[in-house]
Amino acid sequence: MTANIPGAPQKRGLSKKTIKENLIAYSFIAPNFIGFAVFTLVPLGFSLVLSLLEWDGANPMNFIGFGNFEHMFKDRQFWRALLNTFVYTAGVVPATLVSALALAILLNQKVRGRNFFRTVAFFPYVASLVAVAAVWNFIFSPSKGPVNNILHALTGLDFKALPKWGASKDWAMFTVIFFSVWKNMGYYMVIYLAGLQGVNPELYEAAELDGANGWQKFRNVTVPQLVPTTFFVLMMLIISSFKVYDIFINLFAGGDNQLTDYTRVLVYQIYNTAFRSLSYGYASAMAMVLFLIVLGITLIQFRGEKKFGE
Amino acid sequence: MPGAKKHNYIAMTFIYILLILLAITMLIPFAWMLSSSLKLSKDVFTFPMKWIPEEPRFQNFLDIWKKIPLGTFIFNTAKLSVIVTALQLLTSSFAAYAFAKLKFKGKNALFLGYIATIAVPWQAYMVPQFIMMRHMGFNNTHMAIICLQAFSAFGVFLMRQFYQSIPDDLCEAARIDGLSEYGIWARIMLPLSKPAISTLVIFTFVNTWNDFLGPQIYLTKTELKTIQIGLRMFIAQYSSEYGLIMAASVVALIPVVVIFLSLQKYFVQGVASAGIKG
Numbered sequence: 127m128t129a130n131i132p133g134a135p136q137k138r139g140l141s142k143k144t145i146k147e148n149l150i151a152y153s154f155i156a157p158n159f160i161g162f163a164v165f166t167l168v169p170l171g172f173s174l175v176l177s178l179l180e181w182d183g184a185n186p187m188n189f190i191g192f193g194n195f196e197h198m199f200k201d202r203q204f205w206r207a208l209l210n211t212f213v214y215t216a217g218v219v220p221a222t223l224v225s226a227l228a229l230a231i232l233l234n235q236k237v238r239g240r241n242f243f244r245t246v247a248f249f250p251y252v253a254s255l256v257a258v259a260a261v262w263n264f265i266f267s268p269s270k271g272p273v274n275n276i277l278h279a280l281t282g283l284d285f286k287a288l289p290k291w292g293a294s295k296d297w298a299m300f301t302v303i304f305f306s307v308w309k310n311m312g313y314y315m316v317i318y319l320a321g322l323q324g325v326n327p328e329l330y331e332a333a334e335l336d337g338a339n340g341w342q343k344f345r346n347v348t349v350p351q352l353v354p355t356t357f358f359v360l361m362m363l364i365i366s367s368f369k370v371y372d373i374f375i376n377l378f379a380g381g382d383n384q385l386t387d388y389t390r391v392l393v394y395q396i397y398n399t400a401f402r403s404l405s406y407g408y409a410s411a412m413a414m415v416l417f418l419i420v421l422g423i424t425l426i427q428f429r430g431e432k433k434f435g436e
Numbered sequence: 437m438p439g440a441k442k443h444n445y446i447a448m449t450f451i452y453i454l455l456i457l458l459a460i461t462m463l464i465p466f467a468w469m470l471s472s473s474l475k476l477s478k479d480v481f482t483f484p485m486k487w488i489p490e491e492p493r494f495q496n497f498l499d500i501w502k503k504i505p506l507g508t509f510i511f512n513t514a515k516l517s518v519i520v521t522a523l524q525l526l527t528s529s530f531a532a533y534a535f536a537k538l539k540f541k542g543k544n545a546l547f548l549g550y551i552a553t554i555a556v557p558w559q560a561y562m563v564p565q566f567i568m569m570r571h572m573g574f575n576n577t578h579m580a581i582i583c584l585q586a587f588s589a590f591g592v593f594l595m596r597q598f599y600q601s602i603p604d605d606l607c608e609a610a611r612i613d614g615l616s617e618y619g620i621w622a623r624i625m626l627p628l629s630k631p632a633i634s635t636l637v638i639f640t641f642v643n644t645w646n647d648f649l650g651p652q653i654y655l656t657k658t659e660l661k662t663i664q665i666g667l668r669m670f671i672a673q674y675s676s677e678y679g680l681i682m683a684a685s686v687v688a689l690i691p692v693v694v695i696f697l698s699l700q701k702y703f704v705q706g707v708a709s710a711g712i713k714g
Contacts, residue, residue: 151540158527161587172564256667257685261469275483316707372648381672400563417560424555
C-alpha cells in the first residue's frame with residue numbers, strides 16, 4: 127500500500143519484476159487456495175444449483191425451480207426440526223452464557239489451585255463426544271441409572287413417576303441442553319477470562335474509592351466492560367447451536383436409530399434427507415435455510431463488532 | 437479491620453465450596469466411566485454404587501480389542517489427524533505469508549473470499565461436497581476426510597493475523613541479504629510463529645480426532661472407521677455390555693487427555709486469542 131508520489135510517472139502495464147512478484151505470491155497461496163476452491167467454493171456454488179433440482183444421484187437431474195422450497199413449506203417434519211432447533215437455541219444460549227460468565231468470574235479470583243479448576247472446567251470440551259454421551263446415557267438411564275436411583279431414594283417416588291430424561295418427550299430437550307452446557311461452558315469461560323483480563327484495574331480501584339461493594343463493582347464495572355466479549359460469545363453460541371447435530375444423535379439415537387419428532391434438528395433433517403432418502407436437491411434446499419440463518423447472524427455480528435470494536 | 441477480614445473468610449469459604457462443587461460436577465461422569473470400565477456389566481448399575489470395585493476387572497480392557505478392531509480405529513484416527521494437521525499447517529502458513537507480507541494483484545479480493553467463507557457452516561454444503569467427492573472416487577477412502585479438513589479458511593486467517601504482528605523490516609532486511617521469499621518464510625516466519633503454530637496444530641488435531649459427521653458420511657467400511665464412529669458402532673452392537681462400553685470409552689478418551697494435559701497452555705491461549713480477534 128505505498129502512496130503514489132505526486133507527479134511521478136504512472137507506469138502502465140506490468141513490469142517484469144511485478145509479474146515475477148505476483149507469481150511468487152500466487153505460488154504461496156496456490157496449495158491452500160486450490161484445495162479451498164475445490165472443496166469449499168465449488169460445493170458452495172453447486173449447493174445453490176442443487177437446491178433447484180430434483181435428483182437422487184442416479185437418475186437424470188430434473189430442474190424444478192423453487193419446487194423444493196414449496197415442498198419445504200408444507201413439510202411438517204422440516205418445521206418440526208426448525209422449531210426444535212429454535213427451542214434448543216433459546217435454552218442453550220442463555221444457559222451457557224450465564225454459566226460461562228459465572229465460571230470465569232469465579233476462576234478469575236486469586237484462589238489456590240486456580241489452574242487445576244480451569245483445566246477441569248475446560249476438559250469436557252475436548253473430551254470425545256461419543257464416549258461422554260455414552261456415560262451420560264447410562265447415568266441418566268430412566269430405570270437403572272444412578273440419577274434416578276438417587277431421586278428415588280430421596281423422594282420415595284416410584285421409578286415410573288420420575289423423569290425419563292432423554293427417553294421422554296418432556297425431558298429430552300432439558301437433558302440435551304444440560305449436557306451441552308456441561309460440555310461446552312469451559313470453552314466460553316476461557317473467552318470470558320480473556321475478556322476479564324482486558325478490564326482496566328483502575329476502574330475497580332476507582333469504584334472502590336467510591337465505596338462500591340462487590341455486587342456494585344460487578345454491575346457497574348465488569349458487566350459494561352464485558353459487553354463486546356458477551357456479544358461475541360452470544361453470536362458464537364447462536365451459530366453453533368443452529369449447526370447442532372452430533373450431540374442429538376449421540377444422546378438420542380444409537381446405531382441406526384433415527385431421531386423422533388421431539389428431538390429432530392435442522393442438520394439432522396438435512397443429513398437424513400440427503401443420505402437416507404437420497405433427495406439431494408431437497409436436502410440442499412434445507413441447507414440453504416441453514417445458510418441464510420447463519421448468514422443473518424453473521425451480518426448482525428459484523429455490524430455489532432463495528433459498534434463495539436476497539 | 438477485623439470485621440472485613442471475617443467477611444473475607446466467609447467469602448473465600450463460599451468460593452471454595454463453589455469450586456469443589458464445580459469440580460465434582462465436571463469430573464463425576466469421568467469417574468463413573470472409569471469405575472464402570474472395571475466392572476462386570478451386571479454390576480455397573482448396582483445401587484448404592486461402589487466407586488472402587490471389589491474385584492477390578494481389568495479383563496474388560498483386553499476383551500474390547502477382540503470385540504472390535506479398536507487398534508485399527510485408533511490407527512486410522514491418528515493417521516488422519518496427523519496428515520490433516522500437517523497439511524493444514526503447511527498450506528495455511530504458506531498462504532498466510534503471502535497475505536501478510538507480499539504485494540500482489542487481487543490480494544484483497546482473495547482474502548475477502550476467505551473471510552466470507554469462515555462464517556459459512558460446513559453443514560450447508562456437505563451434500564454437494566459429498567456428491568463431488570463420490571464422483572472423484574473418494575467415497576469410503578481416507579482421502580475424503582483429508583480433503584474435507586485440510587484446507588480451512590480459519591487456518592489462513594489465524595496465521596495471517598499472527599504474521600502481521602511480525603515487523604515488515606525483518607523481511608525487508610532478509611531480502612536485502614539475498615534471501616528468497618521462500619527462504620524468509622522457512623527461516624524467519626516459521627520459527628517466529630511458534631505460538632500461532634501450536635494453537636493451529638492443537639485445534640486441528642483435536643477437531644479431526646473428535647470429528648463425527650464427516651466420518652459418518654464418508655467412512656462406512658469398518659476397516660476405515662475412526663475411533664468416534666467405531667465406538668458408536670460398538671455401542672450399538674453390544675448395547676448391554678456396559679462394562680465393555682465404558683472400557684472402550686476410556687480408551688477413546690486417553691489420547692486426547694494426554695495431548696490436552698501436555699499442551700493445555702496453548703489451548704487456552706488459542707481460544708482466548710480467537711475470542712478477542714473475533
